[in-house]
Amino acid sequence: MKKHPVLLLIIGLGLLIALQSEVVMPLIYKVVQSDLFLVESKDEASQMPISNNMTALAFGYCNAYVKSNLEDDELVTFQEKPINVWSLGNYQYVVNAEYSITKADQTTTSKYACKISYKNGDQLEGAEDIKNWTVDGLSEPNQK
Numbered sequence: 794m795k796k797h798p799v800l801l802l803i804i805g806l807g808l809l810i811a812l813q814s815e816v817v818m819p820l821i822y823k824v825v826q827s828d829l830f831l832v833e834s835k836d837e838a839s840q841m842p843i844s845n846n847m848t849a850l851a852f853g854y855c856n857a858y859v860k861s862n863l864e865d866d867e868l869v870t871f872q873e874k875p876i877n878v879w880s881l882g883n884y885q886y887v888v889n890a891e892y893s894i895t896k897a898d899q900t901t902t903s904k905y906a907c908k909i910s911y912k913n914g915d916q917l918e919g920a921e922d923i924k925n926w927t928v929d930g931l932s933e934p935n936q937k
Contacts, residue, residue, distance in 0.1 A: 835915050838882030848878040851886040855907035858928045868895040884911035906932040
């Protein structure tokens with residue numbers, strides 16, 4: 794065996810490749826084709842920007858999150874409507890909006906993108922409670 798280490802390495806690699814292609818990959822394909830990762834929801838994803846009650850709430854909660862991350866001496870003013878809101882499905886939204894910050898008589902306008910999720914699924918009764926929402930991500934301010 795010690796005389797042919799390269800041959801042993803090639804045989805081992807061949808066995809690993811055969812195991813992966815004949816056992817592991819078919820199993821992965823079966824799992825992917827199953828309903829294991831399927832989430833049934835009344836909220837469908839949209840490639841186009843949308844506007845409804847849930848997107849308005851998402852916009853308001855993203856604004857509150859942005860405001861909570863600012864310093865005390867900064868005055869923030871948000872636009873009445875977001876630039877765009879997209880539904881990712883299953884009550885997950887991406888909000889693109891603009892706001893102005895005034896600090897020491899200097900006003901800066903910025904844009905943000907916020908990913909926010911409603912945690913209660915199709916049970917919309919608690920949608921107006923901020924505790925039922927989670928901000929999953931916020932972009933860095935894009936200043937003009």
